[in-house]
Amino acid sequence: EQQAKLLASLKKQWDEAIKKDPDILFDCPELHALQTYKAGDYVADLALIDKLSKLAPATVERLDKMGLKWNDFSSQYVGAIWPRCHDAANYTSGQGYIDTFRHTIEKEKLPVTILLQTKADELIKKDGRVVGVKATGPNGEKVTLNAKKGVIMTSGGFGANVEMRQKFDKLWGGKLGKNIGTTNSRAITGEGILMAEKAGAGLVDMGYIQLLPVTDPENGTVSGICQGTAIYVNTEGKRFVNEMGRRDELSKAALAQPGGVFYRMCTVKNARINKDGLTTLGIPVETFLKSGKVIRGENVEDLASKIKVDPKVLKATFDKFNDFCRSQGEDKEFGRPSCAPxxxxxxxxxxxxxxxPSVHHTMGGVRINTNAQVLDTAGKPIPGLFAAGEVTGGIHGTNRVGGNAIADALTYGNVAGESAVK
Known part of the structure; x- marks a missing residue:
């Protein structure tokens, strides 16, 4: 019923928008919600998705008022499906979100205390309610934090925990061992999920683990210079996938290539390099070139020789891809829908x-409702316990849409805060 309502609303808005401007880049919360639901194979909680998509624009506006400045264009990251990703103009990484909140706390003199190097060990429950956290400080001292309103868990997933990956995986056939890297911090090992489970929380979608297809084979990092939807070419010089597809589809296709690796390729005109020669993460492109992480060729033959690919094969691949992009017709090889200019x-x-590919996101976690309340195994809210971000499950289904993680964490983080103070 909810899906039908979203579809009806989407159709009405689409018809009105296209009638006014046939060339518009159309978007709306309903399209965002339905694409997210479909991309996760319809197993997620649509009510959670619907709330996320409706509140995400307000998250952008709220951060803008706090001092984070957005670029005046949208982007499309790997697996994003639609060009609705927002990039900060005054920060080069996710650290910008943290800094924005930290600066707001300092500027407005908010009563917030941040404890660094303090590990949460256990949730404290009293008469069925979560009333605090037991933790260990940087020098091994025991720390007890008492909560008057509630405890909000934002501890992330378990992408760096090989044992948990192997235990819960339902998508990758037990192939997520130590040989598969992760884009995550080494600290993202799932203890928050286990703490919540011990306190009675229900878990959902734990078997759905996402790989990001475009990571460094040596260390699993996402740093690079090419746009996410740039051309993907295997070590034989051939395309092998629709570069705008879902992340699971891209990762499976990549792992099926010789050696499980491929080249993401771009030109100086479509690389993510600013006028100062820096990438979106603020790293000089020359750093990548000197380290060999990025290979540069003045022409097709030069590039092909440096990556040991047959120049004729690579040129034929480029020519065929360019013909498709130029005509914006049908990608008869892999069904790519379009090419940006x-x-x-x-x-x-x-x-x-x-x-x-490397492990990037764990879609499963503690079960929550639309108020970000953590639910027990019977589906009832656990008093005093809230959660947001990757520690939760139920929002992304089997496959997370690119760009949705930050929207999820920041939007439901706000919902959790509002719920906790009520």
């Missing part, structure tokens, strides 16, 4: 970066 590989210099 700066994506075609018309002229050099060209760049190639070796990529492979």
């Amino acid at each position: 700066n994506i075609p590989m018309y002229e050099g210099p060209y760049y190639a970066e070796l990529r492979t």
Whole structure:
């Protein structure tokens, strides 16, 4: 019923928008919700998705008022499905969100105390209510935090916990061992989920683990210079997938290539490099070139020789891809729907970066409702316990849409805060 209502609302808005401007880049919360629901194979909680999509624009506005400045264009990251991702203009990484909140706390003199290097060990329950947290300080001292209103868990997933990955995985056939890297911090090991479970929380979708297809084979990091939907070419010089597809589809296709690796390629015109020669993470492109993480060729033949690919094969791949992009017709090979104007590989210099999939996001976690209350195994709220972000499950289903993690964490983080103070 809720899906039908979203579809009806989407159709009405679409018809009105296209009638006014046939060339508009259309978007609305309903489209965001339905794409998220479909991309997760319809197993997520649509009520959670609907609330996320409706409140996400307000999250953007709230951060803007707090001092985070957004670029005046939208982007489309790997697996994002639609160009609705927002990039900060005054920060180069996710640290910008943390800094924005920290600066707001300092500017407004908010009564917030931050304890660094303090590990949460256990939730404290009294008469069925979560009333605090037991923790260990940086020098091994025991710390007890008492909560008057509630405890909000935002401890992340378990992408860096190989044992948990192997235990819960339902998508990758037990292949997420130590040989598969992770984009996550080494601290993202799932203790928060286990703490909540010990306190009676129900878990949901724990078997759904996402790989990001475009990571560094040596360390699993996501740093690089090419746009997410740039052309993907295997070590034989051939395309092998619709680069705008779902992350699970991209990762499966990548792992099926020789050696489980491929090259993401771009040109100087469509690389994510600013006028100062820095990437979106603020790293000089020369750093990547000197380390060999990025290979540069002045022309197709030069690039092909450096990555040991047959120049004729690579040129044929580029020509076929460019013909599709130029005509915006049908990608008969892999069904890619479109090309952004700066994506075609018309002229050099060209760049190639070796990529492979790594564990990126765990879609499962503690079960919550639309008020960010943690639910027990019977589906009832646990008094005093709230959660947001990757520690939760039920929002992304089997496959998270690119860009939705930050929207999820910041939006439901706000919902959790509002719920806790009521």
